[in-house]
Amino acid sequence: MFDNLSNRIDRALKNIKGEGSISEINVASTVKEIRRALLEADVNFKVAKEITNEIREQALGQNILIDVKPGQLFTKIVSDKLTELMGSEMVPFTPTGNPATVLIAGLQGSGKTTFTGKLGLRLKKQGKQVLLVAADVYRPAAIDQLETLGEQTGVEVYTERENKNPVSIAENAVKYAKENGKSIVVVDTAGRLAIDEQMMDEIEAVKKAINPSETLFVVDSMTGQDAVNTAKTFNDRLDFDGVVLTKLDGDTRGGAALSIRRVVEKPIKFISTGEKLENTLDEFYPERMAQRILGM
Amino acid sequence: AGKSKVDDEVLDNLEEILVTSDVGVETTLKIIDRIEARVAKDKYVSATELNKILHEEIASLLDENKSEDVEGYTIPEGIEGPYVILVVGVNGVGKTTTIGKLSAKFKSKGYKVVLGAADTFRAAAVDQLKLWGERTGVDVVSKGMNTDPSAVAFDAVKRGVETNADIVIVDTAGRLHNKVNLMNELSKIKRVMQKVTADVPHEVILVLDGSTGQNAVNQAREFTKATEVTGLAITKLDGTAKGGVVIGISDEFKIPVKYIGVGEGVEHLQAFRKMEFVESLFGGRDATKS
Numbered sequence: 001m002f003d004n005l006s007n008r009i010d011r012a013l014k015n016i017k018g019e020g021s022i023s024e025i026n027v028a029s030t031v032k033e034i035r036r037a038l039l040e041a042d043v044n045f046k047v048a049k050e051i052t053n054e055i056r057e058q059a060l061g062q063n064i065l066i067d068v069k070p071g072q073l074f075t076k077i078v079s080d081k082l083t084e085l086m087g088s089e090m091v092p093f094t095p096t097g098n099p100a101t102v103l104i105a106g107l108q109g110s111g112k113t114t115f116t117g118k119l120g121l122r123l124k125k126q127g128k129q130v131l132l133v134a135a136d137v138y139r140p141a142a143i144d145q146l147e148t149l150g151e152q153t154g155v156e157v158y159t160e161r162e163n164k165n166p167v168s169i170a171e172n173a174v175k176y177a178k179e180n181g182k183s184i185v186v187v188d189t190a191g192r193l194a195i196d197e198q199m200m201d202e203i204e205a206v207k208k209a210i211n212p213s214e215t216l217f218v219v220d221s222m223t224g225q226d227a228v229n230t231a232k233t234f235n236d237r238l239d240f241d242g243v244v245l246t247k248l249d250g251d252t253r254g255g256a257a258l259s260i261r262r263v264v265e266k267p268i269k270f271i272s273t274g275e276k277l278e279n280t281l282d283e284f285y286p287e288r289m290a291q292r293i294l295g296m
Numbered sequence: 297a298g299k300s301k302v303d304d305e306v307l308d309n310l311e312e313i314l315v316t317s318d319v320g321v322e323t324t325l326k327i328i329d330r331i332e333a334r335v336a337k338d339k340y341v342s343a344t345e346l347n348k349i350l351h352e353e354i355a356s357l358l359d360e361n362k363s364e365d366v367e368g369y370t371i372p373e374g375i376e377g378p379y380v381i382l383v384v385g386v387n388g389v390g391k392t393t394t395i396g397k398l399s400a401k402f403k404s405k406g407y408k409v410v411l412g413a414a415d416t417f418r419a420a421a422v423d424q425l426k427l428w429g430e431r432t433g434v435d436v437v438s439k440g441m442n443t444d445p446s447a448v449a450f451d452a453v454k455r456g457v458e459t460n461a462d463i464v465i466v467d468t469a470g471r472l473h474n475k476v477n478l479m480n481e482l483s484k485i486k487r488v489m490q491k492v493t494a495d496v497p498h499e500v501i502l503v504l505d506g507s508t509g510q511n512a513v514n515q516a517r518e519f520t521k522a523t524e525v526t527g528l529a530i531t532k533l534d535g536t537a538k539g540g541v542v543i544g545i546s547d548e549f550k551i552p553v554k555y556i557g558v559g560e561g562v563e564h565l566q567a568f569r570k571m572e573f574v575e576s577l578f579g580g581r582d583a584t585k586s
């Protein structure tokens with residue numbers, strides 16, 4: 001539906017009446033086109049505005065007005081800029097400690113439990129002794145869901161079906177892990193809204209109790225303008241270490257990723273590309289994500 | 297309030313309000329065009345008047361639902377056998393939860409409801425629906441995990457007929473709309489159901505997550521191609537996301553929004569009301585002032 005960026009840039013730069021060279025007016029309308037493309041990709045309104053202002057400065061600074069192929073140069077500036085914003089280098093997932101602890105957090109339905117299952121499998125394949133922890137005491141059958149994933153991957157899942165306190169479940173799980181020679185513990189939590197004070201207090205308490213080496217914020221790549229608000233609140237509360245971007249096997253442009261990266265300045269550590277547990281958890285490549293957002 | 301000029305500043309404010317509510321650039325520009333057509337630019341109108349026009353123009357894009365029916369949670373009369381509702385959507389949007397809430401609403405109106413657990417794929421999906429069935433005191437038909445979803449749908453409709461149920465609601469697995477095989481599976485579910493009674497399902501509800509951005513348009517496009525979607529349910533509107541993308545969807549595909557989800561509890565389902573929804577987009581913000 002949406003045209004790809006380089007076509008849009010070319011179109012915007014083309015002088016409507018075919019009169020002479022590129023002007024500041026062309027640049028302005030091109031920048032507007034870029035902004036529109038970013039908004040259509042769900043980049044946050046304010047973030048899109050800031051980025052396009054920076055792109056304009058850069059384009060004028062590189063004197064795009066006299067370049068022989070202004071469209072190409074412009075496209076390159078935009079694509080480089082986005083790649084840079086996505087975080088030019090990979091930040092690895094390196095949980096430490098004995099056992100190492102990982103806390104999973106995010107909105108309802110974002111893909112936390114599925115990701116927990118996938119991460120378990122990945123860590124197991126790396127030869128680690130993994131324990132997954134079912135600390136979602138609210139969603140119907142959340143414990144069964146994680147247990148099923150554990151069965152499918154042959155990874156142990158810690159549950160306390162009668163305990164309704166995620167903090168003590170998490171603490172007990174870490175104790176259990178120590179006693180049973182586990183090297184890494186991954187705690188799945190219930191989905192929660194950032195504005196739900198009580199639930200945000202709860203996850204903050206879980207974090208405090210187990211002091212995780214890595215806290216990961218799981219976000220649905222189809223999320224719209226609200227992504228930054230949510231990410232900001234979760235980050236204010238949890239100071240998370242990285243982002244997991246899910247459901248990228250869909251056709252979303254995924255502009256939320258860029259907005260989150262820009263606003264909370266935390267790296268994207270994993271991308272999830274399917275419901276199945278095998279071969280659907282990947283490292284994050286900033287350049288690919290930039291191209292995807294731009295529809296290139 | 298004094299008079300306000302419909303100038304670039306007002307239109308810019310409006311653009312910001314709409315785009316940040318996920319209305320999308322295209323629909324936003326459409327709305328702005330319509331406002332401009334109605335109120336000559338640079339003309340002074342009172343702020344109240346202008347706000348009224350803004351709200352009306354946005355509301356006019358939303359396809360009408362019969363919210364009296366919805367609020368009463370009634371089903372049409374004169375239908376042979378149970379009234380069958382199929383619930384579809386991408387992963388994690390809130391299908392199963394919405395079904396749980398719906399079954400409680402229908403039950404409280406005196407209808408006998410049967411649920412079909414045709415998500416046989418996602419881990420513990422059947423258990424999840426069964427727990428909702430226990431919670432609301434509603435019969436759940438299942439054949440267990442990893443069975444054929446259309447066979448479950450068939451059984452659910454059959455059970456509905458046999459037990460003289462008024463309503464059968466069939467849950468389906470989340471599926472991304474760009475996955476052809478999974479989308480084709482929906483047609484199969486429908487075909488197999490029709491072996492029990494022709495003309496089912498009577499309704500297909502597409503569930504959209506209210507925090508989804510422009511991708512929801514693609515979802516609506518592909519799901520309406522794959523099945524005859526008759527209504528939308530927008531979930532998770534208890535958060536800070538506004539769900540504005542539904543305006544363009546309702547307009548483009550002419551599908552009414554029937555329900556909104558405003559929480560995880562059984563009571564957190566509401567009939568969609570246009571004006572309230574439009575009101576919530578503005579969230580107290582006044583487009584005539586910056």
Ligand SMILES: Nc1nc2c(ncn2[C@@H]2O[C@H](COP(=O)(O)OP(=O)(O)OP(=O)(O)O)[C@@H](O)[C@H]2O)c(=O)[nH]1
Pocket residue numbers: 106107108109110111112113114115136139142189190191192246247248249250272273274275387388418470472
């Ligand atoms: N297509 C696709 N589906 C995914 C992906 N990750 C998760 N899902 C699906 O998304 C839905 C929600 O995933 P869950 O793991 O249950 O999400 P959650 O965040 O644990 O949900 P709550 O615990 O209810 O907050 C399920 O249907 C998953 O199969 C992905 O990368 N791609």
Ligand SMILES: Nc1nc2c(ncn2[C@@H]2O[C@H](COP(=O)(O)OP(=O)(O)OP(=O)(O)O)[C@@H](O)[C@H]2O)c(=O)[nH]1
Pocket residue numbers: 108109139191193385386387388389390391392393394415418421468469470471531532533534535556557558559560564
């Ligand atoms: N805050 C809030 N959460 C909701 C709402 N509706 C559903 N949820 C939550 O969203 C998560 C996913 O809901 P499900 O009903 O499992 O979604 P689904 O579409 O059936 O998911 P799959 O079957 O995995 O595709 C759960 O944690 C629900 O409690 C809502 O209106 N508000």
Ligand SMILES: [K+]
Pocket residue numbers: 532533534535536537538
């Ligand atoms: K809301």
Ligand SMILES: [Mg+2]
Pocket residue numbers: 112113114136139142188189190191
């Ligand atoms: Mg979960």
Ligand SMILES: [Mg+2]
Pocket residue numbers: 391392393415421467468469470
């Ligand atoms: Mg479900």
